[in-house]
Amino acid sequence: MKRLFAHPSLAIGLIATLIFLAIGVVSLVWTPFPIEQIDIPRRFLGPTPEHWLGTDNLGRDMLSLVMAGTWTSFLVAAVAVVIGMGVGVPLGLAAAAWGGPVEWLVLRLSDFIFAFPAVIVAILVTTLIGPGAPNAILAIGIFNIPVFARVARGGALSVATLDFVAAGRLAGLNNAMIAWRHLLPNIMSLLIVQGTIQMSLGILSEAGLSYIGLGTQPPETSLGLMLKDAQGLFLIHPLLTIIPGLAIVLIVIALNIAGDGLRDAIDPRLRQGNPNVLA
Amino acid sequence: MNRITKAIGLALAFSTAVAGMAMAQSSEVRIGVALEPPALDPTAGAAEAIDIVTYQNIFEGLTRIDQTGAVQPGLAESWTISDDGLTYTFKLHDGVTFHDGTSFDAEDVKFTFERILAEDSTNAHREFFTPITSVTVVDPLTVELKLERPIGRFLFDLGRGDAVIVAPESADNNANEPIGTGPFAFVQWDKGSRVILEAYQPYWGEPVHLSKATYVFIGDTATLTNSLLAGDIDGTNNFGQEALGVFEGNPQFTILAGSTEGETILGTNNRKAPFDNLKVRQAMAHALDRQAIIDGATYGYGTPIGSAFAPHNPYYVDLTGTYPHDVEKAKALLAEAGYPDGFSATLKLPPLAYARLSGQIIASQFAEVGIKLELINVEFAQWLEDVYTNKDFDLTIISHVEPFDIGNYANPDYYFGYDNPEFQALIETLNGTTDEAKRKELAVEAQTILADDAVNGYLFQLPQTGVWNSKLTGMWKDSPIEGLVLRDIRWTE
Numbered sequence: 001m002k003r004l005f006a007h008p009s010l011a012i013g014l015i016a017t018l019i020f021l022a023i024g025v026v027s028l029v030w031t032p033f034p035i036e037q038i039d040i041p042r043r044f045l046g047p048t049p050e051h052w053l054g055t056d057n058l059g060r061d062m063l064s065l066v067m068a069g070t071w072t073s074f075l076v077a078a079v080a081v082v083i084g085m086g087v088g089v090p091l092g093l094a095a096a097a098w099g100g101p102v103e104w105l106v107l108r109l110s111d112f113i114f115a116f117p118a119v120i121v122a123i124l125v126t127t128l129i130g131p132g133a134p135n136a137i138l139a140i141g142i143f144n145i146p147v148f149a150r151v152a153r154g155g156a157l158s159v160a161t162l163d164f165v166a167a168g169r170l171a172g173l174n175n176a177m178i179a180w181r182h183l184l185p186n187i188m189s190l191l192i193v194q195g196t197i198q199m200s201l202g203i204l205s206e207a208g209l210s211y212i213g214l215g216t217q218p219p220e221t222s223l224g225l226m227l228k229d230a231q232g233l234f235l236i237h238p239l240l241t242i243i244p245g246l247a248i249v250l251i252v253i254a255l256n257i258a259g260d261g262l263r264d265a266i267d268p269r270l271r272q273g274n275p276n277v278l279a
Numbered sequence: 280m281n282r283i284t285k286a287i288g289l290a291l292a293f294s295t296a297v298a299g300m301a302m303a304q305s306s307e308v309r310i311g312v313a314l315e316p317p318a319l320d321p322t323a324g325a326a327e328a329i330d331i332v333t334y335q336n337i338f339e340g341l342t343r344i345d346q347t348g349a350v351q352p353g354l355a356e357s358w359t360i361s362d363d364g365l366t367y368t369f370k371l372h373d374g375v376t377f378h379d380g381t382s383f384d385a386e387d388v389k390f391t392f393e394r395i396l397a398e399d400s401t402n403a404h405r406e407f408f409t410p411i412t413s414v415t416v417v418d419p420l421t422v423e424l425k426l427e428r429p430i431g432r433f434l435f436d437l438g439r440g441d442a443v444i445v446a447p448e449s450a451d452n453n454a455n456e457p458i459g460t461g462p463f464a465f466v467q468w469d470k471g472s473r474v475i476l477e478a479y480q481p482y483w484g485e486p487v488h489l490s491k492a493t494y495v496f497i498g499d500t501a502t503l504t505n506s507l508l509a510g511d512i513d514g515t516n517n518f519g520q521e522a523l524g525v526f527e528g529n530p531q532f533t534i535l536a537g538s539t540e541g542e543t544i545l546g547t548n549n550r551k552a553p554f555d556n557l558k559v560r561q562a563m564a565h566a567l568d569r570q571a572i573i574d575g576a577t578y579g580y581g582t583p584i585g586s587a588f589a590p591h592n593p594y595y596v597d598l599t600g601t602y603p604h605d606v607e608k609a610k611a612l613l614a615e616a617g618y619p620d621g622f623s624a625t626l627k628l629p630p631l632a633y634a635r636l637s638g639q640i641i642a643s644q645f646a647e648v649g650i651k652l653e654l655i656n657v658e659f660a661q662w663l664e665d666v667y668t669n670k671d672f673d674l675t676i677i678s679h680v681e682p683f684d685i686g687n688y689a690n691p692d693y694y695f696g697y698d699n700p701e702f703q704a705l706i707e708t709l710n711g712t713t714d715e716a717k718r719k720e721l722a723v724e725a726q727t728i729l730a731d732d733a734v735n736g737y738l739f740q741l742p743q744t745g746v747w748n749s750k751l752t753g754m755w756k757d758s759p760i761e762g763l764v765l766r767d768i769r770w771t772e
Binding site: 036037038040043057058059130179201213217218219231232233234235237 | 356499500501504519521522523574575610632636638639640642644646654655656675
């Protein structure tokens with residue numbers, strides 16, 4: 001644990017991420033004003049003691065919207081990562097453990113999904129089930145599957161050549177048990193790092209999908225949706241664009257710093273003084 | 280040395296002067312419009328976007344509506360009306376040709392009206408013309424229309440986009456390659472991007488000032504703003520009111536704030552429960568805070584309406600007080616109707632700024648009385664299909680931009696499905712009445728019935744706020760009929 005926090009970037013990244021996450025969680029139980037509360041006479045207020053970040057074009061409190069939007073972003077990105085991991089990691093492990101036709105199939109499947117950018121998947125899902133946050137989750141989640149499959153396979157392959165895996169096989173473990181007992185624990189760190197990176201990408205994708213109208217729908221809100229609503233007003237009320245934009249940037253930076261720090265902290269190959277396990 | 284510098288200076292001055300002259304003579308205009316038309320045949324579709332491009336530009340009717348809403352001679356240079364109001368004899372202009380070179384005569388008029396009245400007609404407003412019993416070609420330049428009963432606004436109806444004259448040789452292809460008699464000929468349509476028109480040189484009427492006009496389809500306000508500021512387009516007929524502030528006080532741009540024929544309504548599916556219940560519709564009317572919607576969606580430019588009638592019309596009566604904003608009353612009415620806890624419904628919104636904004640505001644207002652709305656944003660083609668054609672909706676928001684379109688309420692098959700025989704009889708009487716005082720009385724009665732029945736939520740008269748390069752002149756400020764008429768537009772320098 002101490003080792004983890006020896007990396008200043010990790011500490012900064014994690015703390016910043018946790019702060020944003022906390023803001024998002026708080027929005028579930030409390031926001032300064034209800035986010036659906038439209039009050040036309042009080043629109044475009046600019047920062048005041050009552051409305052710290054001002055109000056938007058419909059008189060909604062910007063701080064409340066940013067809080068709720070942050071939660072939507074985290075939720076969408078996190079569930080998408082869970083989908084990606086839940087499907088992708090078993091596929092990747094299976095590819096590494098069985099090899100042969102299974103591996104070929106997993107790799108071609110990854111290539112196939114990779115060929116469709118998240119936006120195209122989102123458009124497809126929209127036509128099938130209509131727009132909304134679940135649509136964004138599904139689209140980003142599907143995009144995450146091959147990412148995790150490849151990372152899991154790559155990591156597992158390098159572990160699979162080690163002696164203790166061979167020992168396990170001699171002890172009579174089958175492919176599934178090898179994958180579960182020996183491969184998965186040893187690629188956990190890789191997966192966590194990749195998960196953080198996919199989180200930040202997921203938040204960007206959610207913002208992008210909402211911005212083009214395929215993600216979160218009003219009266220719910222997300223940071224991307226706020227950007228979209230404000231863009232026509234950018235030249236008159238720039239704050240309405242800058243605030244959600246800044247929030248997205250800060251969250252993504254925080255997650256990336258945390259991801260970099262995590263990699264430095266837990267990747268044994270980068271740790272100084274340790275013998276290289278792959279040697 | 281000195282002389283050389285001078286010579287270069289002179290040459291430079293000369294070249295800039297030449298360039299300046301060339302600029303001044305440029306008579307091309309690029310106009311940004313929000314919606315792309317689904318097709319380009321105004322006689323086969325209800326979408327305003329069709330008329331924006333084609334009305335009085337590519338196609339012309341026997342009469343035309345000018346920018347004050349008055350009827351002017353079009354392809355018919357004059358006409359006579361029999362004393363009983365049943366026979367109209369039109370004298371047509373000589374020397375008129377269609378853009379494909381074929382000539383225009385009385386046979387084309389006959390063809391046009393027979394096409395409108397055919398059983399399989401796709402005209403969006405066949406009902407305006409069904410009282411026509413016969414179209415007779417008297418000679419190539421004279422045509423006689425007989426009616427089964429007098430129609431008070433027949434000359435106006437003939438000036439609508441729905442009644443423009445088409446040629447039998449080209450009518451079938453007008454959806455994609457429109458061929459009319461107007462001052463501008465269709466050149467090309469890059470789907471999803473733009474439509475290009477060019478002045479038609481052998482035009483029969485007064486020559487137009489522009490040589491070329493390009494309609495560029497730009498759906499969102501931010502892109503429109505940037506295109507205007509960057510000079511990629513020279514103007515737009517209706518700019519989102521929320522961002523007008525960008526152009527206020529900028530001497531390079533003129534803002535034309537006017538009105539349209541668009542009654543913006545909360546379209547309600549009267550066929551469907553719970554909206555078939557008058558009490559529910561009344562509750563919804565009480566739940567609406569019109570002023571907040573106008574301020575929020577049109578930045579105060581809209582005019583409140585209480586029925587399906589334009590405030591600038593001489594027959595207008597102010598019914599905005601029929602169901603004033605009253606949350607308690609709305610809740611009580613809902614309880615009486617059997618929905619004490621409210622209900623859930625969907626609100627389908629076309630991609631128009633006023634609709635999307637009004638939708639969010641109305642959802643918030645309805646939530647106060649317990650009606651939960653789910654907002655569904657749809658593209659325009661999908662809106663036309665789902666709402667207008669298949670009537671698969673609960674609520675929607677749309678502006679009815681046709682002049683004097685209260686008659687739509689007499690059509691039980693219209694998308695909101697209002698079926699009131701008393702009202703239908705009233706409209707029939709109104710259509711057959713030519714006496715002004717009597718017409719006004721009937722029109723007032725019709726408006727009152729619709730307001731009392733709360734058929735739809737009546738929100739506001741759609742404003743038209745055009746933003747144009749200040750060197751352009753001749754654009755219409757108001758929009759008394761659907762269209763963006765290029766005829767008088769020109770560069771002043």
